Amino acid sequence: MKSNGRTGRVLSLILLGPPGAGKGTQARQLCSTLGIPHISTGDMLRSHTRAETKLGAEARSFMSAGELVPDRLVLAMVKERLSQPDTRGGCLLDGFPRSVPQAEALTGILEECGMPLTAALQLDLDDEAIVTRLKHRRSCPKCGRIYHLVSSPPRRPDLCDTDGFELVWRPDDRESVIRNRLQVYHQQTEPLIGLYQRLGKLGVINAGQAPGRVQADILTTLHQRTGSRFVAN
Numbered sequence: 001m002k003s004n005g006r007t008g009r010v011l012s013l014i015l016l017g018p019p020g021a022g023k024g025t026q027a028r029q030l031c032s033t034l035g036i037p038h039i040s041t042g043d044m045l046r047s048h049t050r051a052e053t054k055l056g057a058e059a060r061s062f063m064s065a066g067e068l069v070p071d072r073l074v075l076a077m078v079k080e081r082l083s084q085p086d087t088r089g090g091c092l093l094d095g096f097p098r099s100v101p102q103a104e105a106l107t108g109i110l111e112e113c114g115m116p117l118t119a120a121l122q123l124d125l126d127d128e129a130i131v132t133r134l135k136h137r138r139s140c141p142k143c144g145r146i147y148h149l150v151s152s153p154p155r156r157p158d159l160c161d162t163d164g165f166e167l168v169w170r171p172d173d174r175e176s177v178i179r180n181r182l183q184v185y186h187q188q189t190e191p192l193i194g195l196y197q198r199l200g201k202l203g204v205i206n207a208g209q210a211p212g213r214v215q216a217d218i219l220t221t222l223h224q225r226t227g228s229r230f231v232a233n
């Protein structure tokens with residue numbers, strides 16, 4: 001087990017929460033602060049669909065309907081990613097696990113890697129706030145930067161501030177699909193909250209605050225759980 005150069009310890013973190021709670025927004029900042037890789041199964045699956053790989057072709061219909069991609073496909077993808085050397089100092093899993101079988105498999109994978117789970121951070125937000133947030137989301141297809149047309153718009157309409165690429169609207173951000181994603185979350189992912197609570201790993205964060213406040217609360221939670229103080233960069 002290798003410790004992380006920036007924090008001096010291995011941090012294996014899960015970012016748990018409904019679609020649109022701000023997992024991607026928080027993950028980018030947090031990974032920069034902690035110096036650990038951001039592993040988003042949603043981003044990985046979207047890369048596969050764009051590249052038209054076999055996995056992408058299998059995943060596409062599930063994603064556009066707002067259903068979970070079958071566990072066997074996601075688990076193979078995550079296992080391969082966690083075998084890469086950049087994860088030895090820890091990682092932040094965003095959007096994984098999303099079902100009880102995925103959580104059970106993850107426990108085994110992290111044990112094999114000698115990186116026991118540090119914490120599962122739950123971003124808590126109610127369904128109606130989520131629907132409003134997602135209807136206004138745009139993202140950069142090149143760098144993944146996330147915008148909100150009202151609360152964090154790009155400086156130039158529809159163009160990424162970082163690299164000037166045209167921003168895209170995710171096809172699963174149609175209201176009917178958002179509502180199905182929420183239903184899937186409540187049925188299949190929400191049971192993980194109780195599971196990580198029983199394991200003593202759960203930290204709950206109010207995701208209805210401004211992004212900087214949410215980030216500060218995440219860092220405070222990590223401080224409480226690990227005894228180490230982390231400062232945003």
Ligand code: AP5
Binds near residue numbers: 020063
């Ligand atoms: P995935 O890409 O993981 O989507 P998700 O979990 O539904 O989450 P989102 O990316 O929609 O939202 P987010 O929480 O990251 O919010 P964001 O930061 O963008 O998964 C997509 C699909 O892939 C799934 O439906 C499934 O089909 C498949 N999949 C993925 N993982 C899988 C797995 N493990 N197993 C099986 N299938 C899997 O923020 C949202 C908006 O809010 C933005 O506009 C942002 O600017 C704004 N915002 C963020 N924070 C704030 C704030 N504090 N205040 C105001 N606005 C804010």
